[in-house]
Amino acid sequence: MAIDFRVEPEFQELLDWTREFVKNKIKPIDLVWPHDVYKDMTPEQAAIINPLKDEVRAKKLWACHLGPELGGQGYGQLKLALMNEILGTSRWAPRVFGTQAPDTGNAEIIAHFGTDWQKEAYLEPLLEGGIVSCYSMTEPQGGADPGVFTTNAHREGDEWVINGRKIWSSNARWATFFIVMVVTDPEAPVTSRFSMFLLPRDTPGITIEHNFGIAGEGPEDVSEGLVSYKNVRVNDDAMLGGVGEAFKVAQTRLGGGRVHHAMRTIGNCQEFLDMMAERALSRSTKGTLLAEKESVQTMLADSYIDLQQLRLFVLYTAWQIDEYQDYYRVRKDIAAIKVQCARVYERIATRALHLHGAIGSSTALPFAGALLGAQIMALVDGPTEVHLATVAKQLLRDYKPTTSVWPTYLIPNITADAELALLGREITERVPE
Numbered sequence: 234m235a236i237d238f239r240v241e242p243e244f245q246e247l248l249d250w251t252r253e254f255v256k257n258k259i260k261p262i263d264l265v266w267p268h269d270v271y272k273d274m275t276p277e278q279a280a281i282i283n284p285l286k287d288e289v290r291a292k293k294l295w296a297c298h299l300g301p302e303l304g305g306q307g308y309g310q311l312k313l314a315l316m317n318e319i320l321g322t323s324r325w326a327p328r329v330f331g332t333q334a335p336d337t338g339n340a341e342i343i344a345h346f347g348t349d350w351q352k353e354a355y356l357e358p359l360l361e362g363g364i365v366s367c368y369s370m371t372e373p374q375g376g377a378d379p380g381v382f383t384t385n386a387h388r389e390g391d392e393w394v395i396n397g398r399k400i401w402s403s404n405a406r407w408a409t410f411f412i413v414m415v416v417t418d419p420e421a422p423v424t425s426r427f428s429m430f431l432l433p434r435d436t437p438g439i440t441i442e443h444n445f446g447i448a449g450e451g452p453e454d455v456s457e458g459l460v461s462y463k464n465v466r467v468n469d470d471a472m473l474g475g476v477g478e479a480f481k482v483a484q485t486r487l488g489g490g491r492v493h494h495a496m497r498t499i500g501n502c503q504e505f506l507d508m509m510a511e512r513a514l515s516r517s518t519k520g521t522l523l524a525e526k527e528s529v530q531t532m533l534a535d536s537y538i539d540l541q542q543l544r545l546f547v548l549y550t551a552w553q554i555d556e557y558q559d560y561y562r563v564r565k566d567i568a569a570i571k572v573q574c575a576r577v578y579e580r581i582a583t584r585a586l587h588l589h590g591a592i593g594s595s596t597a598l599p600f601a602g603a604l605l606g607a608q609i610m611a612l613v614d615g616p617t618e619v620h621l622a623t624v625a626k627q628l629l630r631d632y633k634p635t636t637s638v639w640p641t642y643l644i645p646n647i648t649a650d651a652e653l654a655l656l657g658r659e660i661t662e663r664v665p666e
């Protein structure tokens with residue numbers, strides 16, 4: 234009986250330290266610079282934030298998603314889940330702890346598939362949080378279906394020549410390099426049609442044509458690049474992984490990234506629940522506290538139940554990744570929590586907004602922004618519908634069809650089977666074929 238929900242005391246101490254550190258030292262930074270997380274730090278920001286990173290390193294909590302050979306701590310996904318629940322409550326905390334998406338995923342790709350020069354030039358600075366990176370896969374004509382991607386690379390002598398256009402390339406405008414997925418064999422099945430390249434930002438032929446803003450972003454902060462690649466020439470050593478291996482490479486990134494999103498969402502949801510509880514205990518109407526109204530109790534209880542279910546599912550998924558060391562093997566549950574974290578976030582944000590009344594809908598509180606965030610969460614790294622299809626397909630692999638016209642679990646027939654087995658005779662009339 235190995236199921237055990239206790240956390241080792243030494244790691245619990247680190248979690249407690251992290252919680253206090255985020256609350257006291259990083260959340261003030263969120264309030265002063267809410268929009269600068271992906272930008273180069275100003276000298277004023279660096280003077281405040283770099284010493285905090287040093288504190289994190291001294292506690293051995295830096296880049297917890299990576300193994301020690303890559304500069305991380307090798308705690309594994311389960312411990313990372315507990316950490317990310319705390320880091321998810323703050324915009325800046327992931328950057329201060331070296332676990333910021335999408336850089337975490339990009340660092341994992343370089344760590345696993347990068348050449349020596351790629352690691353030297355980009356991995357260390359990325360892990361240090363000194364540079365920002367961009368993952369450029371989605372195309373204007375379709376995101377959820379890689380089968381329609383056309384950005385391609387063809388050989389000319391020793392070089393690859395890349396042409397095409399990508400969209401929703403987050404943080405392209407601040408990125409030092411781009412990881413781009415391109416077609417290298419148009420005739421191949423989708424899973425082996427693409428290769429991945431790492432392109433330094435100043436590679437000739439890369440142009441950011443436009444930056445789309447997400448609702449709520451000011452003009453200075455618009456972050457989603459429409460990027461064109463025109464006759465971009467690179468050598469073999471710009472490739473990450475082998476020819477045709479982009480899906481394998483992407484899996485390393487997206488599998489981990491989806492789980493990390495879910496972990497961080499738990500922290501957001503817990504904060505909203507805390508806010509709901511404070512409000513319910515503080516505000517009265519028609520002579521009683523909100524907390525005493527049955528409908529408010531239902532909102533609180535449903536939020537708690539939603540959150541606890543999600544949390545257990547995320548922890549179980551993280552445990553499986555640690556156990557099997559294989560994102561692909563755990564893809565059913567990774568897809569499921571990707572779907573569920575957006576749903577739970579939306580449900581709890583909706584209830585929190587409603588419970589707070591008008592002020593809940595204002596920019597003085599985070600709930601309205603979170604509702605949009607939940608919608609975005611349901612799109613990034615693949616829309617909900619696509620992940621639901623993955624869950625269903627994986628689920629169905631464990632079943633087989635019956636050859637009878639009746640289900641195998643038809644009660645009269647299984648009762649007759651049971652009678653035959655236990656009594657040696659059938660009493661119940663079987664439903665004939």
Ligand SMILES: Cc1cc2nc3c(=O)[nH]c(=O)nc-3n(C[C@H](O)[C@H](O)[C@H](O)COP(=O)(O)OP(=O)(O)OC[C@H]3O[C@@H](n4cnc5c(N)ncnc54)[C@H](O)[C@@H]3O)c2cc1C
Pocket residue numbers: 335367368369370371374375376377378400401402403447457609612613614615616617618619622
């Ligand atoms: C804020 C943000 C940041 C992003 N960052 C990046 C990034 O850094 N790099 C990058 O490459 N991409 C990024 N993306 C793109 C993201 O991965 C795509 O938006 C996503 O894959 C969906 O593609 P699409 O937007 O083209 O929607 P579409 O593919 O057009 O899908 C639209 C809708 O159609 C329905 N649908 C689609 N496919 C199916 C299906 N198979 N079955 C049933 N219904 C379906 C769903 O309702 C879906 O929401 C980002 C997106 C957002 C919003």
